[in-house]
Amino acid sequence: MKDKFNFLKNSSVKSMFVTYAIVIVAYLVMEALMFTGSVNYLLMDLLVPLCVYSIVAIGLCLCVGYLGELSLGHAGFMCIGAFTSATFSSLTKEFISNEIVAFLLAFVIGTIFAGLFGFLIGIPVLRLRGDYLAIVTLAFGEIIKNIINVLFIGKDSKGIHVAIVDPDALKMEADGKYIINGAKGISGTPHLSNFTIGVILILISLFIVYNLVHSRSGRAVMAIRDNRIAAESVGLNVTGYKLMAFSISAAIAGAGGVLYAHNLSTLTATPANFGYNMSIMILVFVVLGGMRSFRGSIIAAVLLTMLPEMLRGLSDYRMLIYSVVLIAMMLFNWSPKFKELRSKYAGVFKRNKKSKEAV
Amino acid sequence: MSMLEVRNLGISFGGLRAVDNFNIKIEKGQLYGLIGPNGAGKTTLFNLLTGVYKPDKGVILLDGEDITGKKTTDINKAGIARTFQNIRLFKDLSVLDNVKVGLHNSFRYSVLTGILRLPKFRKVEKEMNQKAMELLKVFGLENEAHFVASNLPYGKQRKLEIARALATNPKLLLLDEPAAGMNPNETKELMDTIRFVQKEFDMTILLIEHDMKLVSGICEELTVLNFGQVLTQGETSKVLNDPQVITAYLGE
Numbered sequence: 001m002k003d004k005f006n007f008l009k010n011s012s013v014k015s016m017f018v019t020y021a022i023v024i025v026a027y028l029v030m031e032a033l034m035f036t037g038s039v040n041y042l043l044m045d046l047l048v049p050l051c052v053y054s055i056v057a058i059g060l061c062l063c064v065g066y067l068g069e070l071s072l073g074h075a076g077f078m079c080i081g082a083f084t085s086a087t088f089s090s091l092t093k094e095f096i097s098n099e100i101v102a103f104l105l106a107f108v109i110g111t112i113f114a115g116l117f118g119f120l121i122g123i124p125v126l127r128l129r130g131d132y133l134a135i136v137t138l139a140f141g142e143i144i145k146n147i148i149n150v151l152f153i154g155k156d157s158k159g160i161h162v163a164i165v166d167p168d169a170l171k172m173e174a175d176g177k178y179i180i181n182g183a184k185g186i187s188g189t190p191h192l193s194n195f196t197i198g199v200i201l202i203l204i205s206l207f208i209v210y211n212l213v214h215s216r217s218g219r220a221v222m223a224i225r226d227n228r229i230a231a232e233s234v235g236l237n238v239t240g241y242k243l244m245a246f247s248i249s250a251a252i253a254g255a256g257g258v259l260y261a262h263n264l265s266t267l268t269a270t271p272a273n274f275g276y277n278m279s280i281m282i283l284v285f286v287v288l289g290g291m292r293s294f295r296g297s298i299i300a301a302v303l304l305t306m307l308p309e310m311l312r313g314l315s316d317y318r319m320l321i322y323s324v325v326l327i328a329m330m331l332f333n334w335s336p337k338f339k340e341l342r343s344k345y346a347g348v349f350k351r352n353k354k355s356k357e358a359v
Numbered sequence: 360m361s362m363l364e365v366r367n368l369g370i371s372f373g374g375l376r377a378v379d380n381f382n383i384k385i386e387k388g389q390l391y392g393l394i395g396p397n398g399a400g401k402t403t404l405f406n407l408l409t410g411v412y413k414p415d416k417g418v419i420l421l422d423g424e425d426i427t428g429k430k431t432t433d434i435n436k437a438g439i440a441r442t443f444q445n446i447r448l449f450k451d452l453s454v455l456d457n458v459k460v461g462l463h464n465s466f467r468y469s470v471l472t473g474i475l476r477l478p479k480f481r482k483v484e485k486e487m488n489q490k491a492m493e494l495l496k497v498f499g500l501e502n503e504a505h506f507v508a509s510n511l512p513y514g515k516q517r518k519l520e521i522a523r524a525l526a527t528n529p530k531l532l533l534l535d536e537p538a539a540g541m542n543p544n545e546t547k548e549l550m551d552t553i554r555f556v557q558k559e560f561d562m563t564i565l566l567i568e569h570d571m572k573l574v575s576g577i578c579e580e581l582t583v584l585n586f587g588q589v590l591t592q593g594e595t596s597k598v599l600n601d602p603q604v605i606t607a608y609l610g611e
Contacts, residue, residue, distance in 0.1 A: 233435060
């Protein structure tokens with residue numbers, strides 16, 4: 001019987017390490033290619049966004065696949081993480097010279113704020129049954145984006161000024177400096193993100209979600225997803241666990257936002273980066289990745305982000321091809337025949353391993 | 360003191376008085392049956408006892424503690440566990456994990472301990488695995504421990520539900536039609552299991568059942584419900600021979 005426990009432990013641990021290994025190998029290959037100079041600039045510019053989308057997809061996968069709640073506003077949490085951390089970085093960039101310390105602090109601020117907003121939204125919404133979370137998060141994402149577009153924060157010798165809609169209401173001195181300048185956003189954010197930091201953040205996010213899912217609390221979250229009434233009948237604090245999982249999911253999306261913000265010198269909140277389309281796009285990554293697979297979410301995020309860029313040469317046809325690939329992937333990934341094939345190959349893999357172990 | 364004492368319990372849905380003026384006293388270690396025709400209010404009564412519905416009248420005392428109107432979660436913590444008429448397992452979790460969710464409140468470590476995999480995590484998880492396997496053995500499910508719950512055959516799903524309920528370490532176990540959909544052999548086996556649980560865990564059990572063989576075979580006392588009201592109460596053999604019960608439920 002003891003062997004059986006070990007097997008269970010091993011199988012989940014194995015799957016986890018396979019994912020870590022894939023991320024690390026992909027990183028090393030990419031670094032090696034960059035070292036030899038065989039990577040074009042287009043792809044190099046894509047590396048950090050790839051990490052950003054992977055991280056947010058990991059966060060959303062926790063929410064959709066494991067908590068079983070649909071969120072259409074993860075771009076909003078990403079936005080919170082991006083703007084709070086970028087504000088912090090612009091305010092403190094004169095005082096903190098060490099780049100790693102500066103990024104760490106910005107990271108902590110961004111994730112905490114995103115998690116906090118997730119928590120605040122969750123308090124009323126997660127008590128309800130049904131698709132209310134999807135509706136509220138959808139609205140939240142849009143509201144946050146629009147508020148930031150009319151938000152003005154300035155700094156002068158007297159301190160920090162905040163105003164909404166009217167920049168003159170800041171009443172700053174002539175030498176005052178804008179931190180957030182309405183629709184023009186935040187400019188002059190220190191460029192602290194890079195591919196290495198992005199990959200490290202992916203690994204940290206994976207570590208958190210995998211360990212959470214395979215712990216007592218994660219079991220409770222999945223039990224609530226599977227049957228709320230039964231979960232209550234065995235004494236689980238349903239709202240509490242939902243809130244916990246949703247806040248962590250929002251915080252991870254916020255971490256993606258921090259990485260995003262520190263990759264750009266000018267950060268603005270536009271429909272393209274923090275709008276509804278982005279939320280849906282990340283949802284597409286999660287769904288195509290297999291809903292409950294963090295690894296799948298990352299792979300889908302990387303492939304679908306790279307695809308339109310790789311097809312750039314085909315100009316007008318690229319979005320057409322993109323949509324065809326999307327449909328093909330969906331049909332392929334969920335078709336019974338392919339599932340069968342996949343489990344067959346997985347079986348072969350395991351058998352090979354066993355026979356190797358036997359030798 | 361009785362394990363469960365219910366006084367004057369009642370609830371209405373719109374104009375329908377689903378349960379009215381319900382009284383019951385169950386002693387510790389008793390195996391008590393609740394029978395009655397369809398729609399008599401049996402499952403509604405279970406839902407009242409477990410806090411799914413809030414009664415508009417009456418008092419529920421569990422082991423002397425007033426649990427009337429409390430939330431389902433708190434009532435489970437106070438000591439009532441149940442199974443469901445239409446099986447409600449955590450269908451995508453493994454059989455072992457289903458039981459481990461039942462153990463959730465008895466074995467604790469924090470969210471952070473789980474995420475950081477601190478030594479306490481390994482220790483507590485090991486204890487949980489052992490305890491869960493012990494429970495699965497009682498129900499003969501130890502070989503299916505790593506199956507996904509929804510892949511179990513019907514009879515075993517029912518047993519797993521009882522195992523999960525027992526894992527919460529209750530004082531009172533409510534079984535809602537445990538033998539529904541079982542063949543005679545499975546029912547017989549289930550009767551043995553229920554008796555075993557009663558003896559081994561010194562458990563007080565209240566069960567709803569339509570299978571008269573099971574009811575007359577294991578229940579010590581019975582309450583018959585009809586149209587939300589108690590028709591008769593008492594020792595099993597007396598109740599089953601009561602002319603009123605025969606007319607209302609059993610048939611000539």
